[in-house]
Amino acid sequence: MILKSLFLPPSSSCKLFFSNDPLKIVKAKGQYMYDENGRQYLDCINNVAHVGHCHPDVVKAAYEQNQLLNTNSRYLHDNLVDYADRLSKTLPEKLCIFYFLNSGSEANDLALRLARQYTKHEDVIVLDHAYHGHLTSLIDISPYKFRNLEGQKEWVHVAPVPDTYRGLYREDHEDSVTAYADEVKNIIEHAHRKGRKIAAFFVESLPSVGGQIIPPAGYFQKVAGHVHKAGGVFIADEIQVGFGRVGKHFWAFQLQGEDFIPDIVTMGKPIGNGHPLACVATTKEIAAAFAATGVEYFNTFGGNPVSCATGLAVLDVIEKEHLQAHATEVGNFLMKLLKDQQIKHPIIGDVRGCGLFIGVDLIKDQVERTPATAEAEDLIKRLKEKCILLSTDGPGRNVLKFKPPMCFNMEDAKFLVETIDKILTDMEKECLNH
Numbered sequence: 001m002i003l004k005s006l007f008l009p010p011s012s013s014c015k016l017f018f019s020n021d022p023l024k025i026v027k028a029k030g031q032y033m034y035d036e037n038g039r040q041y042l043d044c045i046n047n048v049a050h051v052g053h054c055h056p057d058v059v060k061a062a063y064e065q066n067q068l069l070n071t072n073s074r075y076l077h078d079n080l081v082d083y084a085d086r087l088s089k090t091l092p093e094k095l096c097i098f099y100f101l102n103s104g105s106e107a108n109d110l111a112l113r114l115a116r117q118y119t120k121h122e123d124v125i126v127l128d129h130a131y132h133g134h135l136t137s138l139i140d141i142s143p144y145k146f147r148n149l150e151g152q153k154e155w156v157h158v159a160p161v162p163d164t165y166r167g168l169y170r171e172d173h174e175d176s177v178t179a180y181a182d183e184v185k186n187i188i189e190h191a192h193r194k195g196r197k198i199a200a201f202f203v204e205s206l207p208s209v210g211g212q213i214i215p216p217a218g219y220f221q222k223v224a225g226h227v228h229k230a231g232g233v234f235i236a237d238e239i240q241v242g243f244g245r246v247g248k249h250f251w252a253f254q255l256q257g258e259d260f261i262p263d264i265v266t267m268g269k270p271i272g273n274g275h276p277l278a279c280v281a282t283t284k285e286i287a288a289a290f291a292a293t294g295v296e297y298f299n300t301f302g303g304n305p306v307s308c309a310t311g312l313a314v315l316d317v318i319e320k321e322h323l324q325a326h327a328t329e330v331g332n333f334l335m336k337l338l339k340d341q342q343i344k345h346p347i348i349g350d351v352r353g354c355g356l357f358i359g360v361d362l363i364k365d366q367v368e369r370t371p372a373t374a375e376a377e378d379l380i381k382r383l384k385e386k387c388i389l390l391s392t393d394g395p396g397r398n399v400l401k402f403k404p405p406m407c408f409n410m411e412d413a414k415f416l417v418e419t420i421d422k423i424l425t426d427m428e429k430e431c432l433n434h
Contacts, residue, residue: 050270100303104268211394212359247355371396
């Protein structure tokens with residue numbers, strides 16, 4: 001009876017990976033996780049353990065600082081200043097004010113407050129299927145969540161995802177960038193006609209829950225133009241995709257071009273390699289408007305010495321192990337292998353991505369591009385049986401999400417794709433036999 005009380009009931013809202021046959025993970029190292037029987041799994045899910053599970057340099061930094069001091073941020077400490085300085089070197093010059101927090105949800109909530117205080121407006125534009133966090137304020141701007149709860153608030157406006165594979169404007173459209181940006185412009189004009197004013201356009205730099213989407217280059221610039229004209233700010237949520245995951249750049253918003261700079265950037269997940277750490281970067285003007293309220297912002301543990309030591313160690317590892325270049329090289333290799341499979345297996349409708357952020361869109365037919373939801377779920381289950389951990393996302397739960405630790409290598413990529421090939425071949429034979 002005592003043991004039973006330790007387990008959540010079936011009706012619990014807390015969901016496990018592979019809930020029909022959950023894993024008990026007791027150890028992890030690099031890109032691998034180990035269950036209680038010592039079985040090794042290749043982790044293709046975990047974008048939190050960014051530089052690798054239990055990286056010794058990160059563990060050491062946290063351990064050594066913990067031996068000296070861990071306290072709140074109302075005292076001076078070099079780690080806080082050093083970390084802000086290091087982060088500033090990765091960002092455009094105007095993003096020079098940093099707020100440290102404990103989670104991506106806290107960061108996005110603060111970004112929302114900053115935008116509203118600066119603009120004196122309330123309304124927020126988000127992309128369809130977006131998810132920005134689990135706080136009430138963020139559920140309200142996450143269609144992925146609110147569509148199944150109380151619905152859309154009057155101050156929330158939903159723009160179509162700039163998905164050129166299965167979205168409103170596809171790869172054959174003459175100018176999908178302008179067409180998608182005009183959707184945002186139309187939303188702003190409609191809101192103004194109703195007497196509403198826009199505080200922010202809030203977007204993941206690469207929509208992840210939306211299906212591993214790569215927005216066409218130039219889209220952010222055009223949207224920012226419309227949003228700024230309306231008196232709003234542009235918030236780039238880098239919680240899933242920042243810190244060099246895209247390879248070519250340190251931040252995913254930089255894929256849009258050097259001429260694009262958000263007004264606010266939020267960070268979480270990979271920032272601390274599993275340690276609870278998050279950050280909001282913004283401009284002096286926005287920070288000054290926030291301070292002008294006279295109400296201080298204080299976060300008990302945000303930016304504590306241990307968190308900042310951990311964050312500094314993560315940046316050191318990214319640099320020392322050349323993980324951006326590694327993400328580019330391995331990501332390109334993985335994309336090529338997957339595209340070879342696309343030719344072989346009709347179920348693979350699209351392969352898209354950048355660096356170690358890749359999506360494979362599984363479809364039932366080439367014309368309608370109907371999501372192959374059940375098949376994707378079956379593939380994930382069979383991969384787990386072969387000791388590979390992968391997940392799905394997208395509105396149809398049919399997009400395979402590749403976002404492994406950055407130490408994921410060429411051999412891992414070959415093993416992964418060879419296994420996918422064998423499973424899809426088996427699934428095709430089973431389908432024919434039926």
